Amino acid sequence: MTDIPANDATNDAEARTRTREAALIRKRYRAERRFRMYGLAAILAALGMLTVLLVSIVSAGLPAFTTTQIALDLNFDAGDIDPGGSRDPAKLASANYRGALLKSLRAEFPGSETRQGRRDALNMISNNVPFVMRDMVLADPFIIGTTQRVWVKSSADIDQLAKGSIDRTLPESDRRVDNRQLAWFEKLEREERIRTVFNSTFFTTADSREPEQAGILGAVIGSALTLIITLLLSFPVGVMAAVYLEEFAPKNRWTDLIEVNINNLAAVPSIVFGLLGLAVFLNFFGLPRSAPVVGGMVLALMTLPTIIIASRAALKAVPPSIREAALGMGASRLQTVTHHVLPLAMPGILTGTIIGMAQALGETAPLLMIGMVAFIVDVPGGFTDPATVLPVQIFLWADAPERAFVERTSAAIMVLLTFLIMMNLFAVLLRKKFERRW
Amino acid sequence: MTDAAMSEDNTPKELEAALEKAPETEAVKALPIKVRATDVNVFYGDNHALKDVTIDIPEHRVTAFIGPSGCGKSTFLRCINRMNDTIDICRIEGKIEIDDRDIYDRSIDVVQLRAKVGMVFQKPNPFPKSIYDNIAYGPRIHGMVAGKTDTDEMVEASLKRAGLWAEVKDRLAQPGTSLSGGQQQRLCIARAIAVSPQVILMDEPCSALDPIATARIEELIDELRRNFTIVIVTHSMQQAARVSQKTAFFHLGVLVEQGNTEQIFTNPVDKRTQDYITGRFG
Amino acid sequence: MNSLILVAVLLLLSAIGYQFGRKRALAGTGGEIRGLHSLPGYYGAYVALWCALPALLVIAIWLSAQGGIVDSLLIAGLPASAQTLSTGELSLLLSDIRNLASGDITSRTPSPMVLAAAERYNDLRSTGFAAMVVVGLALGMAGFFFGWRAINPEFRARPRVERIVHWALIVASAIAILTTIGIVMSLLFESIRFFSRVSPVEFLFGLNWSPQTALRAEQVGSTGAFGAVPIFAGTFLITIIAMLVAVPVGLFSAIYMAEYASPRFRAIIKPILEILAGIPTVVYGFFAALTIAPFFRGFGESIGLDVASESALAAGVVMGIMIIPFVSSLSDDVINAVPQSLRDGSFAMGATHSETIRQVIIPAALPGIVGSVLLATSRAIGETMIVVMAAGLASNLTANPLEAVTTVTVQIVTLLVGDQEFDSSKTLAAFALGLVLFVITLCLNVIALSVVRKYREKYD
Structure with a gap:
């Protein structure tokens, strides 16, 4: 450590210093x-939270992909369905199927003669069974007067019971299924007349008040219609704005203002865009409420900054030598951009656009403002039909008190996340494939 | 290092006398060896950056590494205080000893090593702190100072040694970045000597400076060699000739020639050294 | 839908115009491209643009103005008794007329007046549409011939087409400005109307918020109270909780990622962390209500604390989780921008890695980190779905995170979702809250962006 010749005293001091130094080093390490x-x-905390989130959603949502059915002997009683015996389709369509169903239920469930018993019996199955019966009769009028064994959808409560989400040992008053229904259910179970099947309803219908009949198709179509409008508006405008700012704009106050503006717009809370849509598109221009076209316009304004920023970065990454080469050949500036620069920047622009679209797909708040939060049971057929979107559907279901909706909310989230993951993966692949090093 | 040793001259008296008397060329041979490198090889991934470098660096002298850019001289310099450890792909073979202890030995703590072997970089890099805190940083982390007065003295002593005290004594609270380029570099030198190292490595310390600032740094280097062993990498041969007593010429990762500065510049043995010095390549 | 057909016809016409323009240019030189000033396609494009642009522009203006003009004509044609109605009743009447005209169910049985008006409404609309079709097509044809006639081999088609494209680019980039103006205008106008009923002083400093105005004057609590302080306080409380979660976790993750992590670790973990940023906020809201809030409630019960089921704590913590990736990726960028020379300088002094980070890198990166925290704060303040789903509606003025509080965004959503009359103070209050939200987040963003930019410039 030192070259100074040492005597005992300094040796001692030196040893002390060394211990002190070693202690300090240990402390520092x-x-x-x-x-x-x-x-x-x-990092582990963040990862842990992500895991908890995903696990709790998936574990809550998985049961929604199956549903419970009950095999019922349905009596297509001629007296209820076709008292005149005319077999007239118009009359058949509006016949008393409920009456026929009640008769069948009386036969199936002993003890359902009383008022309370009848209600219990009806609550075993989904309330769409009369419509199922009607459709069967219309398809084949010869079944009138016969008894058919049909697998019908159980009610949401029975579905929960079958999936084990309802504790059978609880006292009757704390249970959504009373003792009589439980006894019926257990009897059906013994007779193997309960089965669990894939819940196709969830993917083929729109919203419903009855959880067992509610599906996400309406919301998915609504999201698709909305995103189409968003893409059609924001992509061309975004790319054009980026091209102007990056390739043509002179550096002056005006372009500085635009730039600051774009950066700020990217950070404006999404709900403010909703207020803009409400005040301008709905109240000023009088466009229809709840329509995908308005939702798409609002989301387009929101996505625009993302696309512009990503496109500018992609354009900036194209080396100036390519521009110089094209200009040197006698191409005009616009030709240079459209023939050479834009094609080279396109993968980056598309990546940014997909990411912007993914954001738009997950956006909820601004759409609440323009009325896309209504309860809509029809699958939207056009851009001006009332519609809702997937995240809003999630929001609506999350508010519903029934346990069965918790399951469906989580399942809808899984569908939404699947779409988002696919979009992001596509963006990543695109970037990987066209990644270029100049 | 103890507090006492730090503020004092740590050159033995008899050596001091020898230094004054003997001509420089003689002194190089007479002085003890501070740093001894044996067969050092450095790889950056697959790139063999330094090949079989063997050199002795004498104590209390300025040793200059010269050579064209990319020749490995900075790489070798960074091996001496293990700065290359921070680069993941860098691998070092061979032996570098300081005071006969291998610095790449497992028992050597890199933090303590760097306190003993300071470094000054190409571009002045004062921390984004006040001038005072820039100097106090090293002594504080190494536990060399206790209390305010202690630190004040340390800061003053270091700045004085770096010849910066007169210029900055009234504005110690200002950020280090507010100084001029030359002052910043002297601040960095002051910062390095504040932890009383034994060796100071300088990686082209004047390349970002104007000629006047350069001259001041060169004077400072000449003064500092009384107390420290200095190794300097430079691209300027005049600078090497002016400040150093020993010179080593690197070319393409090979240490081509080493010897007394006078001899290298007046009578190089190797053809490549001769070509470089006479300006045929560079 | 019919306007869409008109637009399609015009586009078809302009496609034909393109072919004609091209042909005419080539015919002028006998098929020799070399004799033309520009490439043939530019002549085609010139005609196509003349054909489509003016007509489409007029149709767009027509469509946006038609609604208002038809409405005012309709009102002017209503009997005198209807003219004296208040704005609210008039708009109700108008929507009845419209619903009836489009064959929908009306809210009350239509009176003869409404029936007649509905008929007139349909008349006006169809006349208007017919006029629009005629004008649009006429303009299209006129443009076609104008453009077509101008073409000869010396005609400088390319510069003219490029000029138009250039202007289109400028218009596209001005949309960002228009959006901002639109936001400011719509918030400002509605807020001014709100402040003409409720004084700004009461709004900004009042301690009582209960916007539920009753429909009839004699009902209890019909006045409504619009003191927004409890809302601001609630927003503040939840934001603080969120930042207490997000800043330490985000910052330490960023430090670890930038300084310690191996490239492999970084390549795997960074995208996973960014998943957190990609999850829609409605999912976080549901997560808060489903998992976190019951957890805090249960935990509170087990240690004898009374935690509200919609506690500020649950909403704040989940919002914090959402914000983590913003803080971490922005800080990561900022830390990476600290020049290597500072790290080298510190290492060469014999500092350990953590000493270097704490005493050199963090101070150097501080402006950038502050900027990113400000940006994250602005995001937390403006975040809507998490608080709508996990925080309450009760406007409590409290600093206790275990109680339920409400926020600006929750109130905007509550006031505007569902049935609303556009003129009530309740609806207008939402815009006033929106204005406050916009101004606050805008200030935070401007400060943050300029801080970050200054920081970037310093080390570039």
């Missing part, structure tokens, strides 16, 4: 390890 641990702990 402990601090180092501690600090490093904090960093790792932070």
Whole structure:
């Protein structure tokens, strides 16, 4: 450590110094390890939260992909359905199927003669069974007067019971299924007249008040219609704005203003865009409420900054030598951009656009403002039909008190996340494939 | 290092006398060896950056590494205080000893090593702190100072040694970045000597400076060699000739020639050294 | 839908115009491209643009103005008794007329007046549409011939077409400005109307918020109270909780990612963390209500604390989780922008890695980190769905995170979702809250962006 010749005294002092130094070093390394641990702990905490989120959603949502059916002997009683015996389709369509169903239920469920018993029996099955019966009769009028064994959808409560979400040992008053229904259910179970099947209803219908009949098709179509409008508006405008700002705009106050503006718009809360849509599109221009076209316009304004920023970055990454080469050949500036620069920047622009679209797909708040939050049971057929979108559907279901809707909310989230993951994966692949190093 | 040793001259008296008397060329041979490198090879991934470098660096002298850019001289410099450890793909073979202890030995703590072997970089890099805190940073983390007065003294002593005290004594609270380029570099030198290292490595310390600032740094280097062993990498041969007593010429990762500065510049043995010095390539 | 057909016809016409323009240019030189000033396609494009642009522009203006003009004509044609109605009743009447005209169910049985008006409404609309079709097509044809006639081999088609494209680019980039103007205007106008009923002082400093105005004057609490302080306080409380979660976790993750992590670790973990940023906020809201809020409630019960089921804590923590990736990726960028020379300088002094980070890198990166935290704060303030689903509606003025509070965004949503009359103070209050929200987030963003930009410039 030192070259100075030493006597005993200095040796002693030196030894003390050394111990002190070693202690200090140990302390410093402990601090180092501690600090490093904090960093790792932070990352693990974030990952842990992500895991908890995904696990709780998936575990809550998985049961929604199956549904419970009950095999019922349905009596297509001629007296209820076709008292005149005319077999007239118009009369058949509006016949008393409920009456026929009640007769069948009386036969199936002993003890359902009383008022309370009848209600219990009806609550075993989904309330769409009369419509199922009607459709069967219309398809084949010869079944009138016969008894058919049909697998019908159970009610949501029975579905929960079958999936084990309802505790059978609870006292009757705390249970959504009373003792009589439980007894019926257990009897059916013994007779193997309960089965669990894939819940195709969830993917083929729109919203419903009855959880077992509610599906996401309406919301998915609504999202698709809305996103089409968003894409059609924001992509061309975004790319054009980026091309102007990056390739043509002179550096002056005006373009500075536009730039600051775009950066700020990217950080404006989404709900403010909803207020803009409400005040301008609905109240000023009088466009229809709840329509995908308005939703698409609002989301387009929201997505525009994302696309512009991503497109500018992609354009900036094209080396100037390519522009110079084209200009040197006698191409005009516009030709240079459209023939050479834009095609080279396109993968980057598309990546940014997909990411913007993914954001738009997950957006909820601005759409609440323009009335896309209505309860809509029809699958929208056009851009001006009332519609809702997937995230809003999630929001609506999350508010519903029935346990069965918790399941469906989580399942809808899984569908939404699947779409988002696919879009992002596509963006990543696109970037990987066309990644270029000049 | 103890507090006492730091503020004092740590050159033995008899050596001091020898230094004054003997001509420089003689002194190089007479002085003890501070840093001894044996067969050092450095790889960056697959790139063999430094090949079989063997050199002795004498104590209390300025040793200059010269050579064309990319020749490995900075790489070798960074091996001496293990700065290359921070680069993941860098791999070092061979042996570098300081005071006969291998610095790449497992028992050597890199933090303590760097306190003993300071470094000054190409571009002045003062921390984004006040001038005072820039100097106090090293002594504080190494536990060399206790209390305010202690630190004040340390800061003053270091700035004085770096010849910066007169210029900055009234504005110690200002950020280090507010100084001029030359002052910043002297601040960095002051920062390095504040932890009383034994060796100071300088990686082209004047390349970002104007000629006047350069001259001041060169004077400072000449003064500092009384107390420290200095190794300087430079692209300027005049600078090497002006400040150093020993010179080593690197070319393409090979240490081509080493010797007394006078001898290298007046009578190089190797053809490549001769070509470089006479300006045929560079 | 019919306007869409008109637009399609015009586009078809302009496609034909393109072919004609091309042919005419080539015919002028006997098929020799070399004799033309520009490529033949530019002549085609010139005609096509003349054909489509003016007509489409007029149709767009027509469509946006038609609604208002028809309405005012309709009102002017109503009997005198209807003219004296208040704005609210008039708009109700108008919507009845419209619904009836389009064959929908009306809210009350139509009176003869409404029936007649509905008929007139349909008349006006069809006349208007017919006029639009005629004008649009006429303009299209006129443009066609104008463009077509101008073409000869010396005609400088390319510069003219490029000029138009250039202007189109400028218009596209001005849409960002228009959006901002639209936001400011719509918020400002409605807010001014609100402040003409409720004084700004009461709004900004009042301690009582209960916007539920009753429909009839004699009902209890019919006045409504619009003191927004409890809302601001609630927003503030939840934002603070969110930042307490997001800043340490985000910052430490960023430090670990930028300084310690191996490239492999970084390549795997960074995208996974960014999933957190890609999850829609409605999912976080549901997560808060489904998992986090019951967890805090249960935990509180087990240690004898009374936690509200819509506690600020649950909403804040989940919002914090959502914000983590913003803080971490922005800080990561900022830390990476600190020049390597500072790290080298510190290492060469014999500092350990953590000493270097704490005493050199963080101070150097501080402006950038502050900027990213400000940006994240603005995001937390403006975040809607999490608080709508997990925070309450009760406007409590409290600093206790275990109680339910409400926020600006929750109130905007509550006031505007569902049936609303556009003129009530309740609806207008939402716009006033929106204005406050916009101004606050705008200030935070402007400060944050300029801080970050200054920081970038310093090290570039």
